[in-house]
Amino acid sequence: MIAPGTRVRVKLDWPETRGKCHIRTPHYVRGEAGVVERHLGDFPNPEDLAFARPAAVRALYHVRFDPKPFWPEGAAPEELVIEIFEHWLEVAA
Amino acid sequence: MSDILETPSDRLLEAVRGLLVAKGVMTTEEIAERIRITDGGSPAQGAKMVAKAWVDPEYKALMLRDGTAAAEMLAIPMRGLPPLGVLEDTADVHNLVVCTLCSCYPRAVLGYPPFWFKSAAYRARAVRDPRGLIGEWGTVLPEGVRLRVVDSTADYRWMVLPRRPEGTEGWSEEQLAAIVREGDMIGVTIPSIA
Numbered sequence: 001m002i003a004p005g006t007r008v009r010v011k012l013d014w015p016e017t018r019g020k021c022h023i024r025t026p027h028y029v030r031g032e033a034g035v036v037e038r039h040l041g042d043f044p045n046p047e048d049l050a051f052a053r054p055a056a057v058r059a060l061y062h063v064r065f066d067p068k069p070f071w072p073e074g075a076a077p078e079e080l081v082i083e084i085f086e087h088w089l090e091v092a093a
Numbered sequence: 094m095s096d097i098l099e100t101p102s103d104r105l106l107e108a109v110r111g112l113l114v115a116k117g118v119m120t121t122e123e124i125a126e127r128i129r130i131t132d133g134g135s136p137a138q139g140a141k142m143v144a145k146a147w148v149d150p151e152y153k154a155l156m157l158r159d160g161t162a163a164a165e166m167l168a169i170p171m172r173g174l175p176p177l178g179v180l181e182d183t184a185d186v187h188n189l190v191v192c193t194l195c196s197c198y199p200r201a202v203l204g205y206p207p208f209w210f211k212s213a214a215y216r217a218r219a220v221r222d223p224r225g226l227i228g229e230w231g232t233v234l235p236e237g238v239r240l241r242v243v244d245s246t247a248d249y250r251w252m253v254l255p256r257r258p259e260g261t262e263g264w265s266e267e268q269l270a271a272i273v274r275e276g277d278m279i280g281v282t283i284p285s286i287a
Contacts, residue, residue, distance in 0.1 A: 024247045026193050028220070041176065043248040060247055067220065067242075075222035077189070077240040083247035 002061060006036045007092040010063075010084060015047075022050030025088045033092050034065040040083060059086040130170045135204035138169050139252055140273035142202060144266045147257040156254065157181055164202055174201050178249045180241070180280075187238050188253045189227065189280035191219035192245040199250035203278060210279065220244060230281045253280045260286050 002008065012031030015021045024046050040062055044055035060083055067080040097105065113119045119127075142163060146153035156163035160177030171177065177199055180188035192198065193216045198206040209215050218226040223242055224234065234240060245251050255277045261269060276282035 024194065026244060026246060028193075040178070040249055046247065060249075071221045073222070075225055076220070077223045077242045079239060079241040080220060080244060081241060082244045083249055085247065 001039060001059065002036050002086070002089065002091065004036055004038050007033060008036055008061075008063060008089045009033045009092045011088050011090060013088075020051075022047055025084055026082065028070050029065060029082060029084075032065060032070070034063040034082075036089075037062040037064050037081065043085075045085065045087070060084070061086065061089065063089070131200065133170070134200045134202065136273075136275040136278065137270070138164070138167070138204075139199070139202040139275075139278045140270040141167055141266075142169075142252075143254055143273045143278065144269035146254055147261075147269055148266055153254070160202075160252070169201055171201055175248050175250050177202060178251045179254050180243055180251055181254045182256045182280075184256075185237070185239060186241050187234050187280065187283075189219060189223050189240065189242045190245060190251045190253060191216055191242060193217070193220060194244075194246055197245040197250060199252045201250075202252055203275060207275060227281045230276060232282050252278045254278075255280075255284050258284050258286050 010025060010029050010032055014030070015023060038061070040060045042057045042059050045058045046055075048055035062081055063084045065080045065082065066078075067076040068074075070076060070080075110121075110124055113124065114121055142156060145167065146156050146163075152163065152166070155166070156179050160179040161171045161174075163179070164171050164177055175197075180190070182188055192210075196206055196211040198210060200206075215226070220242055223240055227234075243251050255273070257269070258272070261272075272284050272286055274282060274284070277284045
């Protein structure tokens with residue numbers, strides 16, 4: 001379990017390039033660093049559910065990002081909060 | 094595959110319903126019940142929750158802790174649906190909900206999503222230029238208010254608990270519920286009595 005306040009990084013991974021998949025992690029946040037706000041619960045992995053495969057139950061976190069660097073035009077909000085599954089997160093150094 | 098995509102939707106629906114029953118996944122009665130529940134969702138449900146939270150601090154605390162339980166307390170059917178999360182607006186923070194990946198929406202409490210919620214333009218601008226976006230509804234956040242955009246990407250469904258407008262002191266729950274609009278619970282607008 002990742003504790004609230006922990007700095008994390010979303011994996012810079014593109015399963016889309018390796019074949020058919022169903023991913024709930026937005027492109028714009030891949031490889032970006034954020035802070036875990038809280039553990040939302042545990043849910044069957046949608047990446048497997050979408051293909052009717054046996055789905056392991058995975059922890060889902062609310063992760064907060066500063067989106068200003070994502071879109072440099074200067075109109076991004078102060079905070080962006082996204083639901084991200086544990087297997088997409090690495091605890092940042 | 095292309096046959097499925099080109100089949101008229103009513104025929105496709107009829108075929109899927111027939112298969113659900115034939116394969117014993119659901120009974121005809123269960124399908125009818127689920128359609129009834131889905132059609133019963135509307136912004137009026139969410140508005141009742143917001144109004145109650147404005148007058149009842151204990152209910153508000155429950156709503157922020159467990160939106161599903163708070164909805165069920167008002168007899169809104171939530172069984173089998175994704176958990177409902179509630180985002181509280183304060184003097185310092187304004188919340189805006191989007192689903193950049195598709196159109197995840199808290200249908201039990203807000204009904205079917207408005208057409209624009211599913212548009213590529215809304216989904217892109219909500220994260221990239223949300224102040225410009227909500228400005229098109231005439232919504233201007235006071236200086237210093239932080240804008241918190243919640244991208245509904247996975248298993249939760251989110252609604253906003255907006256701030257109670259000034260000038261509504263002493264109003265009944267019914268009066269309060271009547272001023273809460275769909276957009277207020279998405280975050281594109283702010284309740285007002287003007």
